[in-house]
Amino acid sequence: MATIRDVAKLAGVSVATISRFLNKNGYVNEETKLRVEQAIKTLQYEPNAMARGLAGRKTGTIALIFPDITNPFFAELARAVEDVARMYGYTVILCNSDNQADKEQTYIRVLKQRYVDGILFASYSLRSDDVDALNNEKIPFIMLDRAPRETSCTVVSSKHLEGAQQAVQHLLDEGCTKIAHIYGPQDTVTGRERFMGYEQSVKHFPWYSPSLVEPGYFRVDGGMEAVENLMKRHPDIDGIFAGNDTMAVGALKKLQRMGVRVPDQVALCGFDGIDLTVIVEPEITTVAQSIYDMGMLSTRLLIKKIEGDNSEDQTHLFDVKLIPRESTRRKRKE
Amino acid sequence: MATIRDVAKLAGVSVATISRFLNKNGYVNEETKLRVEQAIKTLQYEPNAMARGLAGRKTGTIALIFPDITNPFFAELARAVEDVARMYGYTVILCNSDNQADKEQTYIRVLKQRYVDGILFASYSLRSDDVDALNNEKIPFIMLDRAPRETSCTVVSSKHLEGAQQAVQHLLDEGCTKIAHIYGPQDTVTGRERFMGYEQSVKHFPWYSPSLVEPGYFRVDGGMEAVENLMKRHPDIDGIFAGNDTMAVGALKKLQRMGVRVPDQVALCGFDGIDLTVIVEPEITTVAQSIYDMGMLSTRLLIKKIEGDNSEDQTHLFDVKLIPRESTRRKRKE
DNA sequence: AAACGATGTGTAACCGGTTACCTATTTCAT
DNA sequence: ATGAAATAGGTAACCGGTTACACATCGTTT
Incomplete structure (x- = not known):
């Protein structure tokens, strides 16, 4: 050569x-x-990129750290990130953390060694002092859906709370009179905010009870299990708001197995807007995040930072959009 | 530092x-x-990895080139690759080619610049001379599901033909008397071999007709469209073998919409073994590939090559396994 | 006693770029 | 006419490792 x-x-x-x-x-x-x-x-x-990197301390590489590429939400995000990165001449390194703090730590160490130009975090186990450490080392980074307390950094997220409220309102509008919630991990912003949105929207109703919520761990089987427990406790539930689409899909599956008709008997609404929701029958109503756009924006912001943008750290909140589909299309009572 | x-x-x-x-x-x-x-x-x-790379011409980086991370099959593959790579201290670069030759070319160029230690291909647009070029430059690489003619290289693949035959046989065993096939892109080994497996298994039946096959492009909507056309031409079809699970999911969706009962009226079998097949109701029978294992093996082989293994290039064929599920569970005629 | 191999360590060239600093010429405003 | 600024390009140090080669010591063999 x-x-x-x-x-x-x-x-x-x-x-x-x-x-x-x-x-x-x-x-x-x-x-x-x-x-x-x-x-x-x-x-x-x-x-030779290696020599360039050594001499110029720029590698044209960014890392994407998230729980699991196998999760459609993160896959779509990864896709957006890679697309934008390629446009700007950057290369993307893939890191599955499984939300394990130690894996994340190892990654950060390795990535520092490799002189990645910046890091995109969509994982939840990062502690505040880790963020500080990154800040101190002046490695540009962006957080997705996770705002570390007290430390300043750029955050890209969605209006989870508002979205959850929209979801519940939609179920109410469709005539639901007893709405349950399957919630995601409460150590995640997403899981927490959506839970709060639900709670705030329903707590003043006479039918509300804390036993109307059940954890689903953002997983299909979690959603299935949650439905089972909920229906056992409250056979008269006629609406379910799942904290994400994966759980909603699980919920739908279980409901169908139990012979519960969706949406006539129970209406179902998810959150995220992944493709899974239109693959099943009936298609599931969901509060769609602009996943691809979020990926694009965060990558752009990261690259800007890498290339010397020093403007204030900001929090970017994306609008969410309720997409009504069959799983909530109930015959109205006249 | x-x-x-x-x-x-x-x-x-x-x-x-x-x-x-x-x-x-x-x-x-x-x-x-x-x-x-x-x-x-x-x-x-x-x-400093950069300096190491420059001096020692080793970067500890491998690239994974495939059509689209958003496709669950490739996502699972990517997961396996990343897991193994991490175990061996390697880092994975993500490349979505969308099966576009030019994107792939660009990637190869960029990756060479970046001194990736090896490349894993699961994309189809690579031409024979590209493979030769890689061989000449002595960049270790592995092909997934794609054997370039005339050039020697290591290939990891599955027994697609055999799997397709198993699928058809299973449908026959379940009592199907007229089986259609939704085929994938014929410029892919996977699409082609599965088609051949179907053809060989059914061509000697009196009911067989070339109009029993329809393209589905490995996509959900493709599967939906294919079902529509097939049922229009042959309303008496009672079994469908889809060339991959994505199309099978689409087929199921369309069948349900058309009011066709699965499996009673039409039994349905897919290919690949991705999670999607157990998310829908009824769960879809599929010929499962060992996706994760394939990812693991190819990564191991690649790393071996990188670390100096000079043994003959080989073709590794994975067994496939039919997983019977509800979508083909028909009441037998006594 | 000489020769040899194993052990242990240092020197400096090299990998292939970037860039600070320097020199030289041309352009142009004052 | 003159000095500043713009244009053009060369020299060599530097980024932070790896490694060939040289040298020294020590135990073992012949």
Whole structure:
């Protein structure tokens, strides 16, 4: 493989000129440019990213740390991140943390060694002091759906609380008179805020009871189990708001197995807007997040930071949108 | 950040000794080792991967090129690859090709620049001469489900043909008397071999007709459309073998919409064994590939190659396994 | 006693870029 | 006419590792 010195020799200039040409900084005469271009072409020269990284402390690499690529939500996010990164000439490193703090720590260490230019976090186990550490080391990073207390950093998230309220309101509008909630892990912002949204929307109703909520761990089987418990306690439930789509899918499955008709007997609404919701029958009403857009924005923000943007850290909140589908389309009482 | 020279100074030895210690090659006195260890700890020294890569031409990075991370099959594959890679101290770069040759070309160029140690291909647009080029440049790589003609390389794949035959046989065993096939892209090995398996299994039946097959493009909507066309042409179809699970899910959806009972009226079988098949109701019978295992094996093979294994290129064929589920559980005629 | 291999460590070149600093010429405003 | 600014490009140090080679010591073999 040709090196920059080979090119310099062939073009009859110094390496500095080649470097200036490549990086488009400093002055290079037009004629010289042509000669350099020619030399690069004949030698099929490709600058070595390793050397570049070492000398310039830029690797053109960003890391994406999240729980599990197998989860459709994160897969879509990853897709957006990779698309944008490629557009800007960056490469994406994939890190599955399984929400385990130690894995995350290892990743951070390894990524530092590898001089990644920035990190995108969509994982929940990060502690506040880890965030501080990153800040101190001046590694640009963005948090998705997670705002560490007290430390300033850029956060990209959705209006979970508002979305949850919309979901419950929608169920009420469809005529539901007793609405349960399957909630996600309460150590996540998403799980917590959606729970709160539900609670705030229903607590003033006479039918409300704390036994109308059940954990579902953001998983399909969790949703199934939750439904079973809920229906056992309250056979007269006629609406369920699941804290995410995965649990909603599980809920639907269990309801169908139990012979409960959706939406006539029980209406069901999820949260996230992943494709799974339109794959099942009936299709599930959901509060859609702009997953792809969130991925795009966070990547753009990260790259901006990497490339020297020093503006204040900000929290970006995305609107969510209720998408009514069959799982809540109830025949109205006249 | 501390460098190797800082460590050397503190430990009172030369950089060579530190390097030898770190890489466990060459002799280092036991007492010296202790001093070096101590120095590394006090300075919180982390070797710089960039410098290592430049000097040693090893980056500890492998790339995974496939169509789309959003596809559950590839997501699971990616998960396996990342898990194994992490175990061996490698980092995974994510590349979505969308099966576009130009994107793949760009990736290969970029990845070469970045000195990835090896590449895992699960994308289909690669041409034979591209493979040759990789071979010439001595970049270790593995192909998943794709054997380029004439060039030798390591391939990891499944017994698609056999699996397809199993699927059809299973439908026959369940009493189906007219079986259609929704096929995937014929420029993919997977699509082609499964089609062939179907054809070979049914062509000798009197009911067989070429109009019993319909393309579904490996997509949900493709599966839906295919079912519509098939049922229009042959309302008496009582079994469908879909070339992958995604299309099977689409087929199920359309059948349900059309009011066709699954499995009583039409039995349905997919291929791949992704989670989607147990999320829908009824759960879909499928020919499961060992997706995770395939990912693990190919990553192991790749890393072996990277670390100097020169043994002959081989083709590894995984067994597939039919998993009977509700979508084919028909009441037998006595 | 000489020769040899194993052990232990240091020196310095090298990997392939970037860039601070320097020199030289040309342009242009005062 | 003159000095500042813009243009053009070269030299060499530097990024932080790896490793070939040299050298020294010590135990073992012949």
